[in-house]
Amino acid sequence: MNAPVHHQTLVTPEKPKALAAGQFKVTARDVDVFYGDKHAIRKLSIDIPDRAVSAFIGPSGCGKSTFLRCINRMNDTIPTCRVTGDIKVDKNDIYDPKIDVVQLRAKVGMVFQKPNPFPKSIYENVAYGPRIHGLAASKTELDEIVEKSLRKAGLWEEVKDRLQHPGTGLSGGQQQRLCIARAIAVNPEVILMDEPCSALDPIATARIEELIDELRQNYCIVIVTHSMQQAARVSQLTAFFHLGTLVEYGDTDEMFTAPQEKRTQDYITGRFG
Amino acid sequence: MFVWTVLLIVLMAAIAYWAGRTRAAGLVTAGGPRLHSLPSYHGLFTAAGAMIGGLALAIAGALAFGGQSVATPVAAVVGAGIGAAPLYAKSSLDFRARNNFERIVLVLLICCSGVAILTTIGIVFSVLFETLVFFRSVSPIEFLFGTHWSPTGTPPSFGLIPLLAGTLLITVIAILVAGPLGLLSAIYMAEYASPHLRSVLKPILEILAGIPTVVLGFFAALTVAPLIRGSGEAMGFSVASESALAAGLVMGMMIVPLISSLSDDIINAVPQSLRDGSYAMGATKSETIKKVVLPAALPGIVSAFMLAISRAVGETMIVVMAAGLAANLTANPLAAVTTITVQIATLLVGDQEFDSPKTLSAFALGFVLFFFTLVLNYIALRIVQKYREQYD
Ligand SMILES: Nc1ncnc2c1ncn2[C@@H]1O[C@H](COP(=O)(O)OP(=O)(O)OP(=O)(O)O)[C@@H](O)[C@H]1O
Numbered sequence: 205m206n207a208p209v210h211h212q213t214l215v216t217p218e219k220p221k222a223l224a225a226g227q228f229k230v231t232a233r234d235v236d237v238f239y240g241d242k243h244a245i246r247k248l249s250i251d252i253p254d255r256a257v258s259a260f261i262g263p264s265g266c267g268k269s270t271f272l273r274c275i276n277r278m279n280d281t282i283p284t285c286r287v288t289g290d291i292k293v294d295k296n297d298i299y300d301p302k303i304d305v306v307q308l309r310a311k312v313g314m315v316f317q318k319p320n321p322f323p324k325s326i327y328e329n330v331a332y333g334p335r336i337h338g339l340a341a342s343k344t345e346l347d348e349i350v351e352k353s354l355r356k357a358g359l360w361e362e363v364k365d366r367l368q369h370p371g372t373g374l375s376g377g378q379q380q381r382l383c384i385a386r387a388i389a390v391n392p393e394v395i396l397m398d399e400p401c402s403a404l405d406p407i408a409t410a411r412i413e414e415l416i417d418e419l420r421q422n423y424c425i426v427i428v429t430h431s432m433q434q435a436a437r438v439s440q441l442t443a444f445f446h447l448g449t450l451v452e453y454g455d456t457d458e459m460f461t462a463p464q465e466k467r468t469q470d471y472i473t474g475r476f477g
Numbered sequence: 478m479f480v481w482t483v484l485l486i487v488l489m490a491a492i493a494y495w496a497g498r499t500r501a502a503g504l505v506t507a508g509g510p511r512l513h514s515l516p517s518y519h520g521l522f523t524a525a526g527a528m529i530g531g532l533a534l535a536i537a538g539a540l541a542f543g544g545q546s547v548a549t550p551v552a553a554v555v556g557a558g559i560g561a562a563p564l565y566a567k568s569s570l571d572f573r574a575r576n577n578f579e580r581i582v583l584v585l586l587i588c589c590s591g592v593a594i595l596t597t598i599g600i601v602f603s604v605l606f607e608t609l610v611f612f613r614s615v616s617p618i619e620f621l622f623g624t625h626w627s628p629t630g631t632p633p634s635f636g637l638i639p640l641l642a643g644t645l646l647i648t649v650i651a652i653l654v655a656g657p658l659g660l661l662s663a664i665y666m667a668e669y670a671s672p673h674l675r676s677v678l679k680p681i682l683e684i685l686a687g688i689p690t691v692v693l694g695f696f697a698a699l700t701v702a703p704l705i706r707g708s709g710e711a712m713g714f715s716v717a718s719e720s721a722l723a724a725g726l727v728m729g730m731m732i733v734p735l736i737s738s739l740s741d742d743i744i745n746a747v748p749q750s751l752r753d754g755s756y757a758m759g760a761t762k763s764e765t766i767k768k769v770v771l772p773a774a775l776p777g778i779v780s781a782f783m784l785a786i787s788r789a790v791g792e793t794m795i796v797v798m799a800a801g802l803a804a805n806l807t808a809n810p811l812a813a814v815t816t817i818t819v820q821i822a823t824l825l826v827g828d829q830e831f832d833s834p835k836t837l838s839a840f841a842l843g844f845v846l847f848f849f850t851l852v853l854n855y856i857a858l859r860i861v862q863k864y865r866e867q868y869d
């Protein structure tokens with residue numbers, strides 16, 4: 205309905221090496237987010253490719269989590285939050301009133317900063333999503349989904365003998381992998397991760413990073429991180445946020461070696477933060 | 478003399494505080510070593526000595542010369558002086574007044590909880606003792622399993638069963654009313670109502686908890702009971718003018734705020750991260766409440782129910798007025814029944830011979846009641862402990 209307009213802040217990756225087919229999974233145009241009067245995201249436009257890891261970096265409070273939460277409409281749970289502009293997942297406008305949030309969230313999964321397993325057994329944690337979406341017709345099918353998800357999350361070997369134990373009894377790193385297993389159990393296409401390793405020790409972090417690298421084959425992954433090293437290790441694309449705007453988005457290697465913008469350069473070299 | 482004694486002890490303590498503090502402050506020389514404890518701790522320490530010494534001698538004086546004698550306040554002043562002096566003398570630059578004062582506070586705390594516990598134990602044992610006296614004239618078997626209760630009859634009979642049945646019947650009715658009402662309104666308040674609405678609703682519900690039970694009692698007897706009788710008879714049931722249903726309904730209203738307010742707090746205490754986790758999986762609000770929030774809150778909700786049940790079992794006023802005195806053994810909510818608490822109240826109203834089985838039976842009933850609530854509280858405690866660490 206709108207004629208193509210000039211998007212001043214639209215930043216598209218310039219020939220990112222990781223982008224094989226040139227197909228974008230998530231696209232956002234002129235997104236603004238307000239918390240009451242506070243303008244948290246300004247005119248943000250971005251194209252996020254499928255089957256690649258995109259890292260969001262930037263100083264604290266710059267709106268990384270806010271934008272991430274727009275992609276699966278988790279901001280709906282905050283009464284003061286208002287989102288304008290359009291965000292599409294697979295070319296479908298997700299803020300269209302006709303869209304079903306339930307289905308959107310099944311398709312766009314999320315892993316939180318602090319592991320938040322439900323106070324249920326390990327099995328029930330993973331089976332939760334498939335149950336509410338009716339993905340399994342029988343108990344054996346459900347068992348299969350649970351096993352497959354736990355295997356993908358690299359947790360199966362550690363928990364296969366104690367599936368009935370409470371998920372909250374696992375270590376922090378295991379809990380976070382359980383949350384990832386829980387998210388993949390509903391066959392999402394996009395997985396959003398908000399600082400998934402910030403509560404973990406280096407070894408557990410390495411496990412999760414390996415896992416993210418494996419999951420990249422099948423999913424579009426967006427990860428918020430405060431660790432530049434982590435962004436460099438796991439992502440193919442990096443987006444730099446500053447004061448609610450997207451400053452630069454592009455190939456991770458180039459971003460860390462030859463950023464286009466001075467602000468990115470300053471942030472990466474630790475001159476502000 | 479009592480007032481004078483108390484005032485003098487307080488005054489002596491204040492003086493001791495001031496003296497101890499001043500002395501400690503005077504110990505510091507410019508550029509010299511610092512005090513180990515702040516001067517006010519030296520003051521408090523000395524004052525504590527004055528208090529303890531004063532109280533001890535005042536009590537001794539009152540015992541020796543009688544509370545009305547002038548000797549008592551004099552003893553208090555002397556005692557305060559004796560108590561404070563050695564502590565006053567103790568203060569030096571590196572005297573640990575802070576640690577010592579805290580030790581005194583600790584002892585005080587232990588004494589207070591000791592008093593509370595000893596009182597409880599004392600009450601339990603005195604009730605137990607009188608119960609044993611009662612069992613000398615009435616056999617425990619007859620008391621526990623007898624189905625007929627008429628303490629004033631000739632010969633009197635003391636069968637607990639009808640009272641127990643009446644208590645249970647009314648409690649069950651109350652919980653059937655208050656459980657769903659309280660829990661569902663808690664869910665509404667905690668999960669659906671806007672913060673503004675919640676801040677209005679919750680106090681209103683809590684006002685209901687503040688209505689004296691006497692008022693609820695005559696409301697039950699004068700308004701609810703006739704209403705039930707009228708509508709029951711219109712439908713062709715025979716309804717006693719004082720019915721278990723009337724008492725149970727009003728008692729249910731009494732415990733609604735207890736359940737809803739506690740459950741609301743408990744539901745609110747479920748971490749938001751669990752809800753977020755569930756929403757992020759694509760669960761709807763009601764799925765999230767049913768499958769994540771309520772299970773996580775369950776132990777707390779169960780203990781809220783247990784507390785409400787203990788309240789209902791121990792409640793007297795409403796049942797006295799609305800349920801009647803007839804010890805019928807029935808499960809019919811439209812009949813008049815009586816409860817343990819009602820019988821205890823009626824047994825002890827009026828002139829009593831203290832050693833008659835009739836009076837003593839109140840102790841036995843009290844003991845049963847105590848045992849009943851104890852078991853309920855124990856169950857609640859166990860449930861809470863079992864599930865406590867489930868989240869966070
Ligand atoms: N629920 C909320 N209500 C009001 N303001 C909020 C809310 N959540 C975030 N904000 C504000 O929006 C801005 C962006 O916050 P956001 O959480 O997206 O930052 P972030 O980049 O994720 O920071 P961090 O790296 O510290 O997690 C901040 O200024 C923050 O104060």
Ligand SMILES: [Mg+2]
Nearest residue numbers: 268269270398
């Ligand atoms: Mg954040």
